[in-house]
Amino acid sequence: MDIKDLKSREYGNLSKYVSMIKYHLNSVFEEEVEDAKIFATAFLAYLVKKENLSTKRELINYIERKLPESQQLFLIDRTSDTYWTKVLEIAEELSLDALLATVVWYPYSGFYNTKEIATPESIVKLAYSILNPKNEYVADLCSGVGSFLSYTAMQDDESTLYGVETKAYPKVISEIILSFFENEAKIVQGSALEIPKNKKFDKIFCEYPWNLNSRYLSDDEKQAVLDDGLIPELAKTSRTEWYFILNVVNHLSENGKAVVYAPNAITWDEDRLKIIRERFIKLGLLEAAITIPKEIVSPYAGVRSVLLVLSKNKSDSVRFIDASELELVDVNNRGLFYSYKDETIEEILTMLDSDGKYSKKVSIDEIAKKDYVINPVRYLESEIKVKNGVPFESLIKNITRGIQMRAAGIEEMISDTPTPYRYLKLTDIQDGLINEDLPYLKEIDEKQKKYCLKNRSLVISKTVNSLKVAVSNVEEGQQILVSGNLYIIELDETKANPYYVKSYLESEQGTVALSRISVGSVIANIPISKLSKLMIPNPSIAFQNKVAEKYLTKVDEIKLLRYRLQKATDDLKKIFEEE
Incomplete structure (x- = not known):
């Protein structure tokens, strides 16, 4: 089945399909249904439809015979027979295309109520466009439910994909989604900070856990990042953001490129982190920083964010882009979820190569004068809008x-x-x-x-x-x-x-x-x-x-x-x- 063709036909109906599945599940479970359960139900109904299964027993037998153990644990519900009846009803009501579309793209329509959050589609599309992988080794270090990897697979069926995720259910969800694509793909459960040192990738995307307290990082995780000796001062801070960012650099091939999605506060926060930003800049590891508006992050976090473009090309300058004022589209016309238009993403890509109102290439000397702050707004004279x-x-x-x-x-x-x-x-x-x-x-x-x-x-x-x-x-x-x-x-x-x-x-x-x-x-x-x-x-x-x-x-x-x-x-x- 042509996934791109499926998206053009069914993507617009996704919210309708998800609402229908929720309606069925709300009659089974007293508490609010988690996103992972909605996803699992859509996939089970897809299996029923595709394999012509007609009973609970036939479905469970298929799961136990055909699917990996991790997926079995995720999919087999032991709460009640009523649940399985609902799965069969959903399979009757929705077409095979509708169910497949719901499985493949549900992360972009849901995942509002859990911590296993999908990366916003605009960020995925922009990051992919910047990295532009073509038959390369592509990684997502903190892959969650596989948003970036599945989008990459839909655009480029020749790249080899690698993901790392700490939690079991997001890992399983990403494996299920990627099973519908042709790419060779591997998702590992574990810490992104402890993948083998010899693992090098041509292109890397990373949305690490925001606001993670340092006590949740083990000494082994910290040491694994510090072993390369690029930024020893990192050991003196209790903040975790730069561990993940430096880890990305450690796993880049010599000619590779990476995009890290992070909260904007890391670009300027805390004087004691200045030395880390300074090291990063002087090593020439930062190619560009792009400010993202908070509306794109909402309802995920509701904060301004930034894309950091990294490489080992030893850049002697940094491109700063303020994309926070560019045109957005209200995806569901409810003021909850916004996205960049494709034309806006193309506009940002053009800014990466030219100066303008929202884009400027800045020398390391000029960055040094601003205490190595890497927030694009500091270098661009865009108007500061003060509400009230x-x-x-x-x-x-x-x-x-x-x-x-x-x-x-x-x-x-x-x-x-x-x-x-x-x-x-x-x-x-x-x-x-x-x-x-x-x-x-x-x-x-x-x-x-x-x-x-x-x-x-x-x-x-x-x-x-x-x-x-x-x-x-x-x-x-x-x-x-x-x-x-x-x-x-x-x-x-x-x-x-x-x-x-x-x-x-x-x-x-x-x-x-x-x-x-x-x-x-x-x-x-x-x-x-x-x-x-x-x-x-x-x-x-x-x-x-x-x-x-x-x-x-x-x-x-x-x-x-x-x-x-x-x-x-x-x-x-x-x-x-x-x-």
């Missing part, structure tokens, strides 16, 4: 710079004993929080009080290079003098929640907006005049308060982690004495 935006000054009661005083003058003011007076400098803000052990001052005279914090004041660093934002907590009777490299902002809290404003300024969009208004080539300073005119999103106070509540919950987590770290550090110092 208002000028910052409309939310501000008062804004001033901290006291400008020489270090020697401040040193003379320091008190060795506790007083009601404290001093806040830039280094006293860590992880968005003001340290609790600020140095004491002997006194603060009347002229200096205008440089002191009020409770819930916003403080922001004067420079973008070391951007820090915090909200003050000033106890009654306490006065905190602020250094000259910080701005003090008193907000009108009837219009703006300081924690909401802080969360925006610390976001990637806020950071980019601040960088756009900064001046100075070496040290990028933020002038008060431009900061006052900065557009700030200003939804209802009720909405801001909800965001602030979530933010403060995370602040509490950070404080708890700090306490545990300090306690563990103190305990280490006592181990020798205890022995």
Whole structure:
């Protein structure tokens, strides 16, 4: 059967077929039916139709005789005879083409309710178009339900396919889908970080598990990636993203190319990851970075994302593309699921070879000046759209710079004993929080009080290079003098929640907006005049308060982690004495 012809005839009816199968299964199971069960049911009904099976026993016998053990465990349902009756009914109601189309393309129409999520079809098509495999060895390292591999198989029946997936059911689903194509294909269950070192691929796609905590990586997995010695600094971070990205590079052939699909935050997040991005850039491993709009990811995650194009060609520059503003299509006309048009994908491919409004080739030297941030928006002057935006000054009661005083003058003011007076400098803000052990001052005279914090004041660093934002907590009777490299902002809290404003300024969009208004080539300073005119999103106070509540919950987590770290550090110092 011609799969491409089948898609042209049946793909548009997919949601109808899936809804019909769900309707049948809802009468069997009390709880919401999982996507894997819907897929399994469609495949079972296909087998009934294709093999002319008429009873439960005939179907189970066929499964046990013809299919691998892993598929048997996935398909054989032991809940009730009613389920098998429904499978037979579905086989009667739907055509063989309809059932096959549902099996092959269900990952693009469903998988909203499980963690075994299919990669959005737009991403698959764009990644495939960039890699353009032709009779090559193609891998998906974290293959899930096989979205990329099955799309590759439909376009190129001569490439050899290899997938790695940790979870059993997604692996089985991908094997079932790929069984309908002619390609030689192998799906391995295990960690993508531990595939044999000598496995090299011409083309690789990878959508690794986003936001995976480092405790879920074993020491063996980490060491397997670090053994090549390309980026030893990776061992010093608790973040996992770059383990997966470097692992892709480790398994690329010398002339190979890869595309990694990742959350956009990895392109700029955390100063301590700067050295890893720097190594990556200087090794010439990054060819391009393409920003993807959050609408394409929704309903999967609802966040901005990025495609990283990797190779071992030792690039001396990086192509940055902002594809977040390009035209999208509402796939189901319900505002839930968007896709790039084929013409838009062609437009992005053209951008890979030419500069324009949304595309720019940037030298390593220029990237170095921006602290090796690899977010395309930093290098493209596309308009920053601020929903419900208002000028910052409309939310501000008062804004001033901290006291400008020489270090020697401040040193003379320091008190060795506790007083009601404290001093806040830039280094006293860590992880968005003001340290609790600020140095004491002997006194603060009347002229200096205008440089002191009020409770819930916003403080922001004067420079973008070391951007820090915090909200003050000033106890009654306490006065905190602020250094000259910080701005003090008193907000009108009837219009703006300081924690909401802080969360925006610390976001990637806020950071980019601040960088756009900064001046100075070496040290990028933020002038008060431009900061006052900065557009700030200003939804209802009720909405801001909800965001602030979530933010403060995370602040509490950070404080708890700090306490545990300090306690563990103190305990280490006592181990020798205890022995």
